[in-house]
Amino acid sequence: FCYDIFWVFGTDVMMTVATKVEAPVKFLYTAPPSDTPKDYPFSVLGLGDVVIPGLFVRFMAKVDEVLQPKNLSYFTTATFAYGAGLAACFGANEMFQNGQPALLYLDPSLVGSALACAAVNNQLSEVWEFEESSEEKVEEA
DSSP states (O other), X not given: OHHHHIIXXXXXXXXXXXXXOOXXXXXXXEOOOOSSOOSSOEEEEETHHHHHHHHHHHHHHHHXXXXXXXXXXXXXXXXXXXXXXXXXXXXXXXXXXXXXXXXXXXXXXXXXXXXXXXXXTTOXXXXXXXXXXXXXXXXXX
């Protein structure tokens, strides 16, 4: 999280890698049409901006399975939060015409949604202290 923010705002390394290096570790999205010409007409999402939050969303699916919430699904909430975080990131990218660290938007939206969902489900302590049991890990292997 902090690493992502430092390298995007503190140096030009991430922007150079995102715009100059052609490698299969990034996703390119065409930027919306604009009256202002752009040097780079894409929004870039790094592989880590998909994989790391994806692991969290998968973890929320496991929390759903074990805790069986009565009001809101942790997985569904996390999935929507990921979409909202991405929308906020791409919106800030367009608004400020500057690269944005996606995790700056994704991490708070995912963690915040999990905690809010836990509060609604009255399972805050269970979610906060949640661990996969070793029996479940063995069964999955």
